[in-house]
Amino acid sequence: MRAITTRNAVPLRHESFDDDAEKIVATVLGGLDMARRWDDRGRISVKIGYAVAGSLAGLALLTIAALVHLWLVGRPLSASIGEWPTTFMLVACSALGAGFGFAYEARRRRRRVRT
Numbered sequence: 001m002r003a004i005t006t007r008n009a010v011p012l013r014h015e016s017f018d019d020d021a022e023k024i025v026a027t028v029l030g031g032l033d034m035a036r037r038w039d040d041r042g043r044i045s046v047k048i049g050y051a052v053a054g055s056l057a058g059l060a061l062l063t064i065a066a067l068v069h070l071w072l073v074g075r076p077l078s079a080s081i082g083e084w085p086t087t088f089m090l091v092a093c094s095a096l097g098a099g100f101g102f103a104y105e106a107r108r109r110r111r112r113v114r115t
């Protein structure tokens with residue numbers, strides 16, 4: 001209790017009661033600068049994981065579209081539009097999927113910070 005009398009201006013708000021209470025306890029115990037283990041903000045491995053998952057999802061959607069094209073037309077997608085446009089579509093779907101993965105990870109992180 002003596003430690004709390006030397007601390008001043010640690011807020012306790014209704015909107016963020018859990019985080020504020022955790023900060024007060026950490027201040028009293030002297031561990032305010034310690035990061036929470038479950039807080040994965042800034043971890044590059046999490047961001048890469050979401051980017052890879054998004055890229056795989058984009059490639060899976062392109063594969064499904066190519067299979068539907070094969071079923072409807074009776075020839076591969078590369079025979080219909082050419083080799084380089086098919087390659088461009090593979091790269092573009094992979095990049096767009098990775099972008100969507102990054103965006104989803106950022107939105108998820110913002111949502112977790114707000115709650």
